[in-house]
Amino acid sequence: MKFRLRKKNYFNRILVVRTDRIGDVVLTTPVLKALRENYPASHIAMMVNPQTKELLEGNPYLNEVIVYDKDKKDKGILGFWRFVLELKRKRFDLAIVLHTKNRLNLITYLADIKRRAGYKNNKFGFLLTDKLVDIRPLGLKHEVDYCLDILRKLGLKISDKIPYIAVKKEDVDSVGNILEAEGIGGSAARFTTGRDIKIAAIHPGSSCISKRWPRERFVVLANRLVEDYGLKVILIASGEENEAIANEIAKQIRYPVLNLSGKLSLGQLSALLKRCVIFISNDSGPVHIASAVGTPVVSIFGRNQAGLSPARWAPVGRKDAYLHKEVGCSICLAHNCNIGFDCLKAITVEDVLKAVDDILKA
Incomplete structure (x- = not known):
């Protein structure tokens, strides 16, 4: 034996x-x-x-x-x-x-x-x-x-560093119904356009002011995504303050957008992001959800304080990108910034579009 x-x-x-x-x-x-x-x-x-x-x-x-x-x-x-x-x-x-x-x-x-x-x-x-x-x-x-x-x-072997989230069928079906009702996905889209519409999701919120790209730039970005790439733009956000930001942005975009802010569970959000061809967001939790379901991400970073910077918190998907610009600060004060978050303002709409273009054409 x-x-x-x-x-x-x-x-x-x-x-x-x-x-x-x-x-x-x-x-x-x-x-x-x-x-x-x-x-x-x-x-x-x-x-x-x-x-x-x-x-x-x-x-x-x-x-x-x-x-x-x-x-x-x-x-x-x-x-x-x-x-x-x-x-x-x-x-x-x-x-x-x-x-x-x-x-x-x-x-x-x-x-x-x-x-x-x-x-x-x-x-x-x-x-x-x-x-x-x-x-x-x-x-x-x-x-x-x-x-x-x-x-x-503990002496264990590591083979992979990519996050993973399972997307449940009921969430896929639920999001599919939402998109179909808007003529974006499934048979409704094929009936009206002859093809499935490609979606870009935008998340303009975050947990802290030091992580929020100027909202007016999200407006310009959304318009360009429609005009330059023919994408359907969907806005997402959660929490009263972030939802108010998304609502304001939605009103200023020249084209019809679907604003799902405050309307999705985390499971539904995962299913929606998996359906997108690209996700553009401030530094936030949904960035990592998108990476975990395999959707390319462009993440916008401002603060570079030790422990809060993209070195620690950037998305890690194989097709992901993050944007950050140094503006000469000797020490990052994060949410206590006394120069008006110039690092965020230094990132232009063209910078974001260049990252989008590189991802979509890869």
Whole structure:
């Protein structure tokens, strides 16, 4: 009889922890693929917040998505301990903590997860059993590589760095119905134009003023996409302030545009972006969704503060491009900029169109 020796660092049940924002979660997906390739028979779960759960549904590398809702269901001391006990019952033997928060280090420790790997940059970092010094704020390399460095510390092999999101059929069908109703996709488009219409999506919003390209330039850009490339322009945005920006832009564009701001779930957004030939956006979460579904991206960057720059947060798809211009700042103050975000203003409509042209003609 032959016996197969198990690897020293073999883990049966693995938990990946990332409870921050959309882009952060998407850029963690290469970790899931690497774990599955190294541990094909293991149970792999990911712990996220309620807002990003949908991004992981249908992911072929995951067995389970665990939602940690610290503002509602898991709020307060009772909610915290209830969640810890639920996690403990799942009997994970490895936690990879990629969101460096004291609370998360404590949760994985109290849940009796024997190996806890992550970055040490807070007072509960000592609870990690396998740790790296957190130099991510220096922005010396991309966030994907920072995530994968934890796996490298555990001795795992990495084959791919491209993010991945599964697009669900129900979202494809839902978006298809929306486009068909507007005469953009499917049989309606073929009936009116004899062909499927090519779509460019634009996202003029972002989480911070230091990441917003002037809105009037999005207006000019949209007009040129129609005139120069015959593209149908769709606007997307979420959140009250960003939706107001998109609504204002939509009113000023000379041609009919479809404004879906505030009308799509994350799953529907993924399906829509997959349908596009190009996506143009400020630095934001949807940039990484587009990359993850294989749609070429042009991402507009302003701030170059260490840890916030394109060196760490640019899109990583094989056909993606990002635009950033230095304007002589010795230190980037990001949202506290005192020269009116000249780095963003330095990026012209022609700069963006050149990037679009290079992608579409490649």
